[in-house]
Amino acid sequence: MTDLAWIDGAITAARPQAVGALLRYFRDLDIAEEAFQDACLRALKAWPKNGPPRDPAAWLIMVGRNAAIDGVRKRSRQTALPDDEAALSDLDDVETPLAERLDGADYRDDVLRLMFICCHPELPQTQQVALALRIVSGLSVRQIARAFLVGESAMEQRITRAKARIAGAGVAFETPGPAERAERLAAVAAMVYLIFNEGYSASGPEHAERSPLAGEAIRLGRLLLRLYQTEPEIMGLMALMLLQQSRSAARFDADGGIILMDDQDRALWNGAMIAEGLALIDKAMRHRRTGPYLVQAAIAALHARAATPADTDWTQIDALYATLEQLQPSPVVTLNRAVATSKAFGPEAALAMIAPLEGRLSGYFNYFGVKGALLLQLDRRAEAREAFDRAIGLANSTAEAAHIRQHLDQLTADAKAAGVS
């Protein structure tokens, strides 16, 4: 008995390996995808009848490859192979040597290559994400279109254009050397985190359609980590995603409004995800080689460990942000650090830290949101109002605007109350 849900799960799990291997054989993304589709259709017929194969990925690769070769022969008007439905029943015998031939190293490079072609530097980030969701994850164009709030035909065009661009760019099919492999892995990790953030940062009306992308990124992260078990930055990436995602049930109110971490119901945080994230950080720390994902994961871990907001170790978080600033200097990192600095050392120190950033972050909502909040803590109300006014003009979503509006309304109410008394 092989139920359809199991087949669906097995096919989804096998997809990156299978499409990656087929891409290596045929060196053409469209042929590889078509071959995989063919193999899936045959799996839906064969697996419920014969039971699931021991190695679904090897089965799909084998059958997909045969189907595509057959297709090429038919197209070139040569004699077609005999109908291979008959050959399928013998497949179990063929499967073992094939699976042995396809050793782990090939699989690893196949999956990495498949993911890497989606993050070609010439592709804008939104296209990278759309392409990866289509090719690596196997989401339908309709699902992706819905997540990005565009029409299906517009998304189809976007994906076709992205494919054409990478087909023209040329991807190395030779086994990558260590340096190239490390480079690919870094690019792919960045793309997986991009997919995660597309899902994680969506608020308001986009939230329902887009939040599943965070789960998909976690699935891809697990795949990467299984293939590259000893990479501390992949452990860090995985831990970071798990620790952030652990808060997902507590992050929005019933109307889709953002609930800040301080105000979240920590009982809603997902304990299993937190525990796994912490275990991965523990593993990664043994390597004594730090990187941006691991440091960000360590920051998320300090939040996850605090039973109440007051228990948060802000001094340690501030120190971790200082490390992150060195690894990855950026005004946004400094701005994030300033929030920790204000909690650990007071708003004045934080204001001094962000003052030099104003030129570079003059179009950034969060900058003025943070600045306003710091000024408010110092009771510099007129300046706070000015900062909040600028923030509201730069808000990216109604949820962000609504959050700033609360501060402004409070300031107005306080001013009125003060005027009366």
Place this chain on the structure above:
Amino acid sequence: MLYAILCYNAEDVVMSWSKAEDDAVMDQLNVVHQRLEREGKLGPSLRLMPTTAATTLHKQKDLVIDGPYAETKEQLLGLYIVDIAGLDEGLAIARELGKANPGGAYELRPLRLYLPGVDMPATESA
């Protein structure tokens, strides 16, 4: 007679279950667990974190490797459950155990779920 029932499945499939799917399976299992517990037959049940969370200590070479124990020439012969601060302490304990019983390897795998079940009498001898 005490038996261990070891659970095998495709990790990538199980780990991509949605929370609803996971909960549904756990609910079905709990029906069985509860009956067995009432009958006094169920000791500890545990659910392991995925193999990506595992670390392996090869005892003789004192070699620590990320990931699960993947060799096929040794067989699973026993297991411990320890309550510790983290991986470093776990490795220290594993090394101490390894000194007492060299050869083979220990895989350290954090638990995702631990249910103590009913108290069980110790077996007569090791």
